Amino acid sequence: MSEIYASIDVGTNSALLLIAKIEKHIVSPEMQSEPDISGKTKTLPAVTRQRLEPCLEKLASVRLGEDLKAESEEITVGPQAQSRLIKAMLEFRQVIHNTGAKLMALTLTEAMRQATNQEDILHEFETIFELHNIAPTILTGPEEALGSWMGVAHYYDKKEFVSLDIGAGSTELSTKEHRTKDLHGNSNTIQCAKAVLDNIK
Secondary structure, eight states: OOOEEEEEEEOSSEEEEEEEEEEEEEEOHHHHOEEOTTSOEEOOOOEEEEEEEEEEEEEEEOOGGGGEEEETTEEEEOHHHHHHHHHHHHHHHHHHHHHTOEEEEEEEOHHHHHOTTHHHHHHHHHHHTGGGTOOOEEOOHHHHHHHHHHHHHTTOSOSOOOEEEEOSSOEEEEEEOTTTOOEEEEEEOOOHHHHHHHHHO
8 A cells, every 4th residue: 555645835825735645666677778888788677666646736825925914014924814824724634634644744935934923823833733743844945946946856857957936925946066966046035926916906
């Protein structure tokens, strides 16, 4: 029986629940054949590899940025946005329960990085997911950027590329150095959703 895992990613505009399972597959000798130094093809032994395969995704529109209000010098997530967020998390918790998945990650990004009332919201998360023994994590900009790159790398064979993640509250650019193999990621507060709303107005 495959192990089933869950993760929740809370962005500025939407929250995403991912349910995935680990699938084992055998890589045959033919698939692993590669030339050696002399140019002759050598056949490597068959190996068993594991791959994380998505089996369910659920998206909820929480629109935290819509109610991200500046009160004096403080930026807070408003009551309506908090209500939408809590409703979505309760629905996600039920799906996780129904599928028997193990919650492995619960991350929040740009809106929560800005919000000065983040502690109140984190407390709500801790209460909702109390039985899952996992604490919500507010990612730093670089952490979010590198996470985006790794997500692409999981399904993209070429390991040297640039990833661009355009979000509602921020945009992340990540790349991997050819020589050092070091990952570099940067996050900028380029608010896609805000720009669209401003143009509509």
